[in-house]
Amino acid sequence: DAMVIQNPRYQVTQFGKPVTLSCSQTLNHNVMYWYQQKSSQAPKLLFHYYDKDFNNEADTPDNFQSRRPNTSFCFLDIRSPGLGDAAMYLCATSRETGTGGAADTQYFGPGTRLTVL
């Protein structure tokens, strides 16, 4: 089945220790997104890639960075995690973005829950 895969599902890191979260997709979609979701809140978009073009949200902290080495993979790097970065991180994909049509539908992975000690 075509899908969005996130690894690991649970990640524990120490305060200030860099961490990388991974997302891969078999949908061959152009767009890949990273969201942060804190407890009992809606997902918050951090950034997205359209192919190799990176689009950062204005309020995403510099501590968060991303890499997309190829169509299938996208990584979220947190350079110096703080206690406030503990959250669920969701990866999503869509075929297109901004067309206003069915191609904009986003498909989500299962998420990685990050704990910062």
Place this chain on the structure above:
Amino acid sequence: AQSVTQLGSHVSVSEGALVLLRCNYSSSVPPYLFWYVQYPNQGLQLLLKYTSAATLVKGINGFEAEFKKSETSFHLTKPSAHMSDAAEYFCAVFGAQKLVFGQGTRLTINP
């Protein structure tokens, strides 16, 4: 700018009862609307989407939603609740090249 408002952060119904989760949208253009469900420690799963083809949209797991332009609403319903429906539900609208989510409604099912 497009936005959605979900009325009620918590909804509790008895097993077998009607489920009604409310969502109102604000959009200056014909909206593109979604309902997603999130089970504990899981990602978001698409329940259904409104693409302007039909005002009554049927989704997975017996859910459906009706787009009412006059009321700017896109409420989610299911005729008979099941214990497995307990989850968080998010309404979303596509705007400014991104999904804009409501704050979510936590649905509890009482046996």
